[in-house]
Amino acid sequence: MSAETIATIWAFLIATAVFLYVCMDGFDLGVGILFPWIRGQEDRDVSVNTIAPVWDGNETWLIMGGAGLFAVFPLAYATIMPALYMPIILMLLALIFRGVSFEMRFRAETEGQRLAWDRAFSWGSYAATLCQGLALGAFVQGIEVEERAYAGGWWDWLTPFSCLTAAALVVGYGLLGACWLVWKTEGELQDQARTLARRLGWLTLACIALVSAIMPFLQPEFRDRWFAFPAILAALPVPLLVVWLGWRMFRALGETDGHPWRDGLPFLCALGLFFLAYTGLGISMWPMMVPPEITIWDAAAPRDSQLFLLVGAAVLIPIILAYTGYVYWLFRGKVKHGEGYH
Template sequence: MTEYLPVILPLVWAAILAVGVFIYVLLDGFDLGLGVLFPFAPNHRCRDAMMNSVAPYWDGNETWLVLGGGGLLAAFPLAYSLLLPALYLPLILMLAGLILRGVAFEFRYKADTSRWMWDWAFAGGSTLAALMQGGAVGAFIQGFEVKDNAYAGGPFDWLTPFVLVTAVALVSGYVLLACGWMIMKGDEELRDWAYKVGRYAIVAVGAFIVIFSLWTPLMHEDIAARWFTLGNIVMLSPVPILTALSVVGVWYALEQRWKHVPFLLSVVIFLLCYTGLAVSLFPFIIPPDVTIWDAAAAPESQLFMLYGAIPLVPIILGYTAYSYYSMWHVKDHGYH
């Protein structure tokens, strides 16, 4: 059994990190989307309602970001050492945006004459963090220049047209999640506005999905071969088909003014796009050359950390689920 550990453990840790990152994208995605939409809300009362709807959850959502970063360092130290210099600027700007948003949460509640300033700080921090997350995803997809297990590119190699479009695409996805959230949690006025904005968001998301479905294979021959060889077309066809059906389903749910379906189908769209990304890039953790096995820590280290992760991850899942369950029907959390 022990001779298989170097093969199995990197797969286990890749799955743990993939789940953690996906949960973070969903949970922090809708409250970042709320921040992006914040200045455009119909009135001050709606802005209060938007902030109150995420007040019990927003800081807990970022637990998954910490888990992803810490897990990457511990389980795949080579990947961590390559990603940080390659994405130093977008990651620093993302953290600055998250800090600004967190400060705005607290200061806006206590401010009076300067509340307008913290409104813009909340919106600006959220938008900056969302854009930089999208930029990091785009840079990851396009790949990094690696030589002798070290990053060999420059500090701005990540900044390309593909990355800029990816950044805007992720923001549009976050806005769609935020609209679904407001439809579930808002009053009638806020829901009416969210239904309207959600229609624009789903059109943008659908357009970006088509763009990246064509652009990404053109950038990487390996990805094109993986998706467009005859056998794989049949085997992988459920992913694009279900994605298209989900996009249409969100539009229909918004038109029918359903309450929970737009958010749930938006989650499905994210899951399918995430699955498509995994199919395109696996087994590379640093595209286009470094696999999860190349970047993995020693099997003894990964096994030791797994003993801690086995109880820890369910605990985090449990308290996250309980916080949403216990605070779901509480309307006023004091952020107004």
């Protein structure tokens, strides 16, 4: 295989790892985002118990994405990281703080301590999500590069567009969390989650529309991907599928017969919305690794290094997928009051 082919494979692997992280850690961060609207300590305990077996494993994909970028696309890593140091560091600190509060809330000896750790869990979820959204918006908006090095300022990541993407990601993760709770819980908590999912569903669709309307004007290349012929023919199905999935999600949220498949359908539709949004981002950016100048092939490491790491990835990724699938299968089904993590 040529160096260009291996670099393309690695680009898809890293993009897939990032997407899996967004989906998997998105719903458990979403549960923390919903905490202020979940009434009752027992319902909060059940909510946390739905993610207890999987939340830390979900972050495996974030590590893989970051490590893969560092090893296979060192130029991209060397330009992206200085541009996004602040939001990335704050995100990691928030994830650590959230992980500590996850454990400590179950060991609190008083109601006051439990409330404090509940707030820490929720605030950590909000902070991590906001930082991810800020980093995403700053990355998409473009990174200033001169002579293969970052040439921007310390606060370039903080822009109106990055703030919009941060708010949109909070809404989107909240939708994933609400749909996850619809799937994994029952009774009054599930009813609360359905109500929240309907509201967040409308907000998510509005955010997708707003961000999509702004993106073509961020870079000329983005505009060409969406509006130039024949590229528009490939891009046109994305917004149409977004509308259809949104309609199907709201319809599924109204089906309350308790069938496990129907309870899980809103979550699958929400994942589909994230996939379509991610696909739209990919259509806009391909083949740029660091917009607007550095392509995948410009940023890639030497061929031998890429190939050596690809062999390792070919061994490890199936193991990670198998283990992750087994854990989700093992802890399938509804989580009820008094069951789960203690």
